[in-house]
Amino acid sequence: ASASWADEVASPTGPPKTEEASLADAQVDGQVEPLGGSGLHDATYEVEVKLSDLQGDANSPLYSIQSFEELGINPEILKGIYSMNFKKPSKIQEKALPLLIRDPPTNMIAQSQSGTGKTAAFVITILSRLDYTKPEQPQALCLAPSRELARQIEGVVRSIGQFVNGLTIQAAVPGAVERGAKVKAMVVVGTPGTVMDLIKRRQFDTSQMKILCLDEADNMLDQQGLGDQCLRVKQMIPAVKQILLFSATFPEEVMRYAKQFSPSANSIELKRDELTVRGISQMYMDCPSDDGKYEILANLYGLMTIGSSIIFVKKRETADNISARLIGDGHQVVAVHGAFEGAERDSILEQFRTGQSKVLITTNVLARGIDVSSVSMVINYDIPMKGRSDSEPDAETYLHRIGRTGRFGRVGVSISFVFDRKSYVALQQIATHYGIDLIRLDTDDWDTTE
Numbered sequence: 036a037s038a039s040w041a042d043e044v045a046s047p048t049g050p051p052k053t054e055e056a057s058l059a060d061a062q063v064d065g066q067v068e069p070l071g072g073s074g075l076h077d078a079t080y081e082v083e084v085k086l087s088d089l090q091g092d093a094n095s096p097l098y099s100i101q102s103f104e105e106l107g108i109n110p111e112i113l114k115g116i117y118s119m120n121f122k123k124p125s126k127i128q129e130k131a132l133p134l135l136i137r138d139p140p141t142n143m144i145a146q147s148q149s150g151t152g153k154t155a156a157f158v159i160t161i162l163s164r165l166d167y168t169k170p171e172q173p174q175a176l177c178l179a180p181s182r183e184l185a186r187q188i189e190g191v192v193r194s195i196g197q198f199v200n201g202l203t204i205q206a207a208v209p210g211a212v213e214r215g216a217k218v219k220a221m222v223v224v225g226t227p228g229t230v231m232d233l234i235k236r237r238q239f240d241t242s243q244m245k246i247l248c249l250d251e252a253d254n255m256l257d258q259q260g261l262g263d264q265c266l267r268v269k270q271m272i273p274a275v276k277q278i279l280l281f282s283a284t285f286p287e288e289v290m291r292y293a294k295q296f297s298p299s300a301n302s303i304e305l306k307r308d309e310l311t312v313r314g315i316s317q318m319y320m321d322c323p324s325d326d327g328k329y330e331i332l333a334n335l336y337g338l339m340t341i342g343s344s345i346i347f348v349k350k351r352e353t354a355d356n357i358s359a360r361l362i363g364d365g366h367q368v369v370a371v372h373g374a375f376e377g378a379e380r381d382s383i384l385e386q387f388r389t390g391q392s393k394v395l396i397t398t399n400v401l402a403r404g405i406d407v408s409s410v411s412m413v414i415n416y417d418i419p420m421k422g423r424s425d426s427e428p429d430a431e432t433y434l435h436r437i438g439r440t441g442r443f444g445r446v447g448v449s450i451s452f453v454f455d456r457k458s459y460v461a462l463q464q465i466a467t468h469y470g471i472d473l474i475r476l477d478t479d480d481w482d483t484t485e
């Protein structure tokens with residue numbers, strides 16, 4: 036009984052059935068200290084891992100009795116949905132889809148937790164609104180904050196639309212459209228800067244664009260970031276009939292602007308304390324110093340590779356640095372961030388998706404949207420902070436980062452590293468913001484882990 040939690044999880048008794056099942060078998064004893072609450076108390080924390088049988092949790096936002104058939108959409112789209120093994124609509128799909136596909140088209144602002152099927156909701160909507168007699172005419176535009184997310188959405192359009200006769204899809208991310216070439220597809224999925232350039236250079240005819248969808252909409256509308264570009268794109272598609280904004284987070288100020296951007300929208304909103312995904316166990320570790328975080332991270336490697344893991348850092352240099360150190364220490368990890376060239380970014384993410392690489396070190400560039408169901412652990416090596424000055428904790432980014440695990444009812448673990456008063460307080464503020472308790476993991480008896 037003297038073994039540490041790390042020891043027990045890393046070497047579950049008996050042969051692992053599958054990677055996920057071995058995590059499920061692990062009983063984790065640890066000190067529980069609710070970060071948002073008052074005082075310390077001891078308790079046993081159990082990592083309960085259920086595989087994707089979601090039927091059990093009546094409170095899971097994923098279930099409803101309704102079926103996709105009831106939507107009355109094109110059977111070719113339905114066939115695509117079923118071929119992806121979507122049996123029933125998730126809560127957000129159930130609630131949003133009837134409103135989304137109704138005529139006349141109405142705008143929508145939709146919020147739902149990470150990994151609950153927002154992408155499929157807007158993809159089904161887009162597919163149900165196209166004029167299939169005009170395959171070369173851009174009719175729907177979906178924008179996302181990173182090339183990786185745009186590519187992933189493009190993949191979902193291709194999958195759900197795989198049986199739809201005449202469907203054409205094109206990505207508009209950096210490097211994807213040759214200079215001078217025309218965008219010739221009904222559905223265009225891209226990043227705002229590239230799309231804006233294509234429209235300005237008259238490579239992209241937006242005269243018949245019917246539907247505009249912003250994924251990660253709060254991020255896309257953020258005045259400090261992509262907001263300007265997205266507004267300009269919107270102004271360049273005057274014929275648009277339906278504007279859809281989707282995200283897991285909508286901070287109040289952004290929501291106000293979102294309502295102007297997408298006027299008279301139907302909306303689905305969540306209360307703050309409903310935002311966190313229940314299946315994600317949120318923990319933190321007290322590290323001796325900023326540099327001391329590395330040792331702790333290296334010790335977690337065994338746990339990280341039970342499933343797949345993502346380590347989030349603030350700076351590109353940190354990503355390079357700790358990946359080099361981990362590799363030097365004999366571990367297998369990959370790193371990716373904005374300084375990497377596009378094709379390389381795509382190939383590293385692909386390796387990670389297929390499980391060829393199980394540990395990915397990255398920056399906020401991949402904090403949002405990326406859907407890799409095998410991700411069972413997310414590590415916040417640095418607590419996410421807002422802006423360059425690091426003055427405030429970034430609660431939204433925290434939620435999106437940890438949302439890379441616990442996808443569609445699966446379980447996952449997130450571990451945030453704190454090492455000084457500032458990082459501790461920042462994490463505490465994030466916990467308070469969402470009304471959650473974070474579980475403290477002890478590192479005391481790690482020396483015996485060997």
Ligand code: ADP
Nearest residue numbers: 121123124125149150151152153154155406443
């Ligand atoms: P979000 O955009 O809300 O973060 P995604 O749309 O990426 O979530 O969905 C998360 C995962 O759940 C994806 O792998 C997706 O294929 C899957 N999924 C979506 N809708 C359903 C459904 N109705 N049934 C089963 N799986 C689904």
